[in-house]
Amino acid sequence: MNVGSIIITLALIVSFGSIIFYYKSINGNIFDIKLSRAFYYGSFFFLSLAYILLTIAFLNNDFRYSYVYGYSSRELEWYYLLSAVWAGQSGSFLLWVLLLNIFGLYVIRKNEKDEGILMLVVLVTQFFILLVLMQDSPFAYIWENNPNARPGVIPADGSGLNPLLIDPWMVIHPPLLFMGYASASIPFAYTVRALIRKEYDVWVDRSYKWVLFSFVTLGIGIFLGGYWAYTVLGWGGYWGWDPVENSSLIPWLVGLILFHGLLLQRRKKILVRTNIISSLLYIILVFFSTYLTRSGVLANFSVHSFGDSIIGIYLLTFLVILNLFSWALFFFRAREIKSKPMDQNIFGWDTLLVYGLISLGVFTLLILIGTSMPIITGILMAKASSVTEGYYNSLSIPFVLLILSLMVLSTMSLLSKSVVKTTDIIIFICSITAAVFFNMFHTTRFIAYVFTAVGCFVIARYIFDLIKLKKPAVLASRIAHIGLGVLVVGAVSSNIHSVSDQKKIFKGRSERVGSVDIRFNGFTNEKKSSMVFTVKDGVKVMDVKTKFYMQEKSNSLYREPYIIYGFFNDIYIIPEKFEEGSHDHEETGVIGKNETKVISGVTVIFLGFDQRKINDAEPQVYANLLVNGHRLSPGKKINRTEGNTIDVKIPGTERIVSLAGINPSQEKILLHVSSDSKSPGIPDSVIVNVSNKRFIWLVWLGTVLITAGSTVGFIRYRQAEAAAK
Amino acid sequence: MNYKKPLIFLGAIGLLVVAILSLSPDFLTSYVPIETAKKDAGKLVQIIGKVDTTRPENHKESVFFFSIIDEKNGRADIAYKGVKPANFDRADQIVCIGKFNSKENMFMAEKLLVKCPSKYENKYKDGDK
Structure with missing residues (x-):
């Protein structure tokens, strides 16, 4: 036990104290509330202290701690030291629990009725994460x-942060994800209170902004992850349906369904039960995702690395408890929850929105099934199987299309009673024309035309809405939905229109790869070397350096893609593989009797000394060799210091073998093989992959707009809330 | 609340999903021993094994050839349309996702996962049931 571990234990103890007094306070005792708050502040104090202590340990390169040793090293800059705190499992759990605790402080500040119930939910989660931290302490x-x-x-030095994580985007990606995960507990707390107190309206207002907050932060986290994958990982894409990626996408999609559902409940008093289910699912899926990624159950099915499996048992236990509690509470109340019937008009705004959400829900479920397939088949068929990328791709196409269509139809029906109007027809025709021009010279795939047309229609229709309505109330939703349209168009062009080419380039030579001419100039002379290329793109010539080196500590290759950003295309250059050429350079080597050795690419066997002229006026020693199968005997004049070797040429080459030194007592010789002046050997080469990512910035723009729209929604809701007070 | 229409809608979506998945047979891959992969030639599977260092590795432009041996001593020559992955040489085991081609007597890998010893030491028992 050290100071850090003691602090975590203390945090656990005061959390437990707070739990006890909050539990006692449920019947309304003010004294108990004050006491439990005091304990809660105590837990905030200890958690912050633990976090600060861990940060200081990183800043001071305190490699006594296994965690600091594992994720840091002396060469890191201070901001990467700060971010290394959450680079590993226990540090990120510490960040999570600290964020959760801070969100709990917000709940306390609200001074709400039944604070006890709300805070118990927060505290039980906090207690559980602290248990995990006791098991896997960052202070060990x-x-x-x-x-x-x-x-x-x-x-003396740490084993170093994974160089893939030494990236500005990776500094903020995890805290945003954890903000999303941690804040998901708050709407869950409101849901639990709603179920216990049978108040199915208040929780909607309270939860709404938290769900939006969680959705936005988690979303930014996911988007940054995609952008990082594109700029750093070098496989050329931004989304690969990997279990780790899916495990953050699934809760995010449920969050999306939830806040749309809450919106419908606030306006139309429908979906009361559905929203409670979504809200319970949201937190359950957050922890299920954590289980998938931290327990190691999917380690054989993902390219990502996974955490420890001891933690898996803790997470699984908590997940079981969470599920039992949530569903028991829900089914206990389910019958008495009253909801208004849905609009019978099939083309009503709310009906279409509900159908859209149902589609989204099924899509999310399919992603969840796909991601959990190794577990499902492992249990059912005793043979773990995983789904392919094809599974997700072939399902995404109809579902995204269906969801987009329902989304557009529902917005259109909101504005007028008649569904189709002249403007819509005009926009529709324009979208199809735009889709044709956009795809014409790049693909013949029908699906590309369909998606582009739908994407363009979404964009144009919502821009038209914005201009026509001029209402700040629709700003958030329209911006976010335009973003989705932009994202869809970007996904079409960056995937379907992209072309790639791969060639081997010898050092000093230039090759046409894809749309550019690339010359490979070799490496920079640094410890962490870069490959140097000259790239000619049309008339533009540029010198390009991109990291490519062996990491000393892990003895693995680190490389980065080089991206030339452009309006029409990003030119994405990946040095795939370096091949060292065979240089017939000269080399000297020691060789013992009857030993076989390769010197400068030549196989030499030393058979023994030949001392036939040892008694001459000028004594000479010869070494009998078998060089590439030829019997050769280079010699040495013992009395001379200069010009003393009797050299021989290897037959068929220009290479010369000389006896540079002898050691008769140990029966060893020093042999020198010269280089072949006639053939320079094979130069170093690199296999380079170049792809053109057409309009990929549309993807980034789309994600920025979705984030911006949701953020506007969040801010507007907070303002409205403040104004209502 | 009237559940009838949403249920019909759900049913329709369900049919859609079944239709899509039945049209694309390659959506599920399972770990199989190399011998089974050879028997089921043409079926998308995952095989896992150590690199067979006695067989030559050959890296041509855009195709990478190597061989693996699995736990049951099955051996397969692999052709991977792509570049030799980084860290391949220090891999503990290689996972190959693809199909066995009996004509070429070779496993055509579409995807390779490199399992490095340091990170996955304890985890095989979990995932490799």
Whole structure:
């Protein structure tokens, strides 16, 4: 036990104290509330202290701690040291629980009725995460985690942060994801209170902004992850349907359904039960995702690395408890929850929106099934199987199309009683024309035309809405939905229109790869070397350097793509593989009797000394060799210091073998093989992949607009809330 | 609340999903021993094994050839349309997703996952049931 571990234990103890007094306070005792708050503030104090302590440990390169040793090293800049705090499992759980605790403080500040119920939900989650941290403490000393390490011996340097994570986007990506995950507990708390107190209206207002907050932060986290994958990972894309990616997408989609549902409940008093289910599912899926990514159950099915499996049992236990509690509470109340019937008009705004949400829900479920397939088949068929990318791609096409169509139809019906109007027809025709021009010279795939047309229609229709309505109330929704349209068009062009080419380029030579001419100039002379290229794109010539080196500590290759950003295309250059050429350079080597050795690419066997002229006036020693199968005997004049070697040429080459030194007592010789002046050997080469990512910035723009729209919605809701007070 | 229409809608979507999945047979891959992969030639599967260092590795432009041996001593020559992955040489095991082509007597890998020993040491028991 050290100071850090003691602080975490103390945080656990005061959390438990707070739980007890909040539980007692449920019947309304003010004294109990005050006491439980005091304990809660205590937990905030200890959690902050633990976090600060861990940060200081990173800043001070305190490699006594196994966690600091594992994720840091002396060469890191201070801001990467700050971000290394959440680079690993226990540090990110600490961040999560601290954020959750801070969100809890907001709830307390609201001074709400039944604070006890709300805070109990927060505290139980906090307590559970602290239990995980007790098991896997970021403050464990290196000799506690590693039986081979001697107690008290501090490593001179850390094993280093994974260089893929040494990236500005990776500094903010995890905290945003954890903000999203942590804040998901708050709407859950309101839902639990609603179910216990049978108040099915108030929780909607309270939850709405938290759901939006969680949705926005989680969304930015996901988007940054995609952007980072594109700029750093170098496989050329931004989304790969990998379990780790899916596990954050699934809660995000449920969050999306939830806040649309809440919107419908606030306006039309419908979907009361559905929203409670969505809200329970939201938090359950947050923890299920954490389980998938942290327990190691999917380790064989993902390219990402996973956490420890001891944690898996904790997470699974919590997940079971969470599920049992939530569904028991729900089914206990389900019968008495009253909801207004849905509009019978099939083309009503709310009906269409509900159908859109149903489609989205089924789509989310299918992603969830796909992601959990290794577990499902592992249990049912005793043979773990995983779904392919094809599964997601072939399902995405009809579902995204269906969802987009329902989305547009529902907005259109909101404005007028008649569904189709002249303007809509005009926009429709323009969209189809735009789709044809956009795709014409790039693809013949029908699906590309369909998606572009729908995407353009979404964009144009919502821009038209914005201009016509001029109402700030619709701003948030329209911006976000325009963003979705832009994202869809960008996804079409960046995937379907993109072309790639791959070639091997020898050092010093230039090749046409894709749309550019690339010359490979070799490496920079640094510890973390870069490959140097000259790239000619049309008339533009530029010198390009991109990191490509072996990491010393992990002995693995690190490389980055080089991206030339452009309006029509990003030119995405990936040095795939470096091949060292065979240089017939000269080399000297020691070789013992009857030993076989390769010197400068030539196989030499030393058979023994030949001392036939040892008694001459000028004594000479010869070494009998088998060089590439030829019997050769280079010699040495023992009495001379200069010009003393009797060299031989390897037959068929210009290479010369000389006896540079002898050691008769140990029966060893020093042999020098010269280079072949006639053939320079094969130069170094690199296999380069170049792809043109057409209009990929549309994808980024789309995500920015979705984020901006939802943020506007969040801010407007908070303003309205403040005005209502 | 009238559940009838949404239920009909859900049913329709369900049919859609069944239709899509039945049209694309390659949406599920399972880990199989190499021998089974050879028997089920043409079916998308995942095989896992150690790199067979006795067989030559050959890296041509856009195709990478190598061989693996699995736990049951099955051996397969792999052709991967792509570049030798980074960290391949220090991989503990290689996962190949693809189909066995009996004509070429070769496993055509569409995707490779490189399993490095340091990170996955304890995890095989979990995922490799």
